[in-house]
Amino acid sequence: MSEAIADRDTSETQPRSFNHMQSAHCESGVMAAMLSHYGLPMTEPMAFGLANTLSFAYIPLVKLSGMPLIAYRMPPHWIIKGLQKRIGLKMKFQTFRDQSEGMSKLDALIDQGKLVGLQTSVYWLPYFPDEMRFHFNAHNLLVFGREGDIYHLSDPVFEQAVTCPRRDLQKARFAKGALAAKGMLYYPEYVPSEVDFPEAIPKAIRANFKIMAKAPIPVIGVRGIRYLGKNLQKVARDPRKKDRYLRLYLGHIVRMQEEIGTGGAGFRFVYAAFLNEASRHTHAGLLQEASAKMTEAGDEWRRFALVASKMCRDRQGMDVAELDSILNGCADREMSVWNLLQKI
Template identity: 45%
Template sequence: MQIDFSHKQSAHCENGVVSNLMRHRGFEVSEPMVFGIGSGLLFSYLPFLKVNHAPVFTYRVMPGIIFNRFAKRVGVKIKREKFKDPKVAKMRLDENLAKNNPVGLQVGVYHLPYFPEEYRFHFNAHNMVVYGQENGTYLISDPVMETVTTISDTDLEKVRFAKGAFAPKGHMYYPISFPEKLNLEKAIVKGIKQTCKDMTAPIPLVGVKAIYWVAKNIRKWPKKLGTKKANHYLGQIVRMQEEIGTGGGGFRYIYAAFLQEAAKILNNEKLKELSKEMTEIGDQWRDFALEASRIYKNRSAQTDAYNKVADQLEAISQREAVFFKKLKKAI
């Protein structure tokens, strides 16, 4: 059996699943709109937590938060289920498919057969939609893929019950009730306000202060960690910023697209200007990545080169600090 489901590729999996599930129910909401209303944009640096033997850098909020905030702000109710028993998880999934209800699933990437080998790390917060089943093969709309794909029932069980940080535990979710008309205006304002607050928070772990903190640390890396580790850390920043899912520039371009769309809906010329500035900030992040790649490509650890990328990050931090103050005033 197969549900008539329209697949549209997105940059990021969570936005994409939300956008595609909403379209299925007759509400056209773009990926940037989901991301902006859900206040997805962030920067965070957690040096005491290690992933792939390097500190955690993230350009977005924690998994699941975008959908929760989006749903709350536009008045959609979501049902979420987690399972201990894989058999029950499969049964509940099949029940929903039989009722013509496509569902979102949280899965681990490591055992995902259609993903390129190089991208299969133990990352457990990937999202996809299941829209049908034929003889033990599930039909999958994975938002980061260009087209729909399939997965066997044994592989699906593996990815739904991946272990480690953010273990999905079979997590399945779908919207259950909708407002008559989506009230985007209020939701956009709320989303922007929260992002401004998060990005300018007075603690060093998140926002522009965290960017500044990373810059400060980068200067010390070559001496403190040695060439190899310093380059590995730098590579981790670039990967988190540009790897599949960010749409380029650590989500800054998606956010600029959101501001442009919001400017039209709210009839606010200032947001249009700010969208342009966010694009320039995204370009600055790309320049930083390019410069950083020159360091780890040559496997060099000249302190000068590290200072140069640190300078770039500091400039970004200062610019974003001013930017989010302006954005707050603009709405």
């Protein structure tokens, strides 16, 4: 990877020496690939964990296709910004009012040999399988080269690097609506050569503890998981919602948890992988135990998805009390992780 940095001087338009790495999630994947490319080896779970990204939020005020927003991680850009603070990385961000200016700036950076991150809308990226194309405006990817109007992209959720024509890329960068990217691009201005893991890891874990265990409102963190369970019971009691809406709603929760690039169980396995990797740097016993407990929490989330899916397809009688109790089980297991991590 390091030889790629050496040839930064040329105004090449050929794809440069860049190693595509597949990730579970776009933003953590982009940052892991970018830092590794510039000489700071970084895995996706480590990027995710160092930026204290794990969360849970049930936000009925924000609607996605008429359903409440349910998030398992902190909002977009949290990882990029969190890493800046945690490891002393410096990133340059730029958005554009004018679309052609946004495209020329991208071209200029690529032609200088820079690796550029973009915020895009999934729907307009032609290489996505048709059934995965939904309007989500905060999808991150890397551009590592271009040949005329064909861009070489490293989209972290794909197995291989892909290409995208200029017109489509422009549309994806400038799609309007919630979380509109406004052509946002970003690239590093300074990448540290190493991370003081024994220092950074406990800080990141303490910050994540506050999000999950000490959130000031009941819809965030571990309490938010219990709140969702109560909400399911409420929906099931509502005569207008207890049939069609309840099924769609459960399907929506499953999609938010599993489909939207979470690495399984709403990022719980990514975080468990972070704790596992972190245990090699510091607090070995404690972090390994916390990782195993987080895996149990993730397994329980997967069970929730499985049971909800069966109920939606009438392979099992609809029983929201059972779903509520599984969610409380997830919350209990996550709380036991944070009670343990509090000691760090």
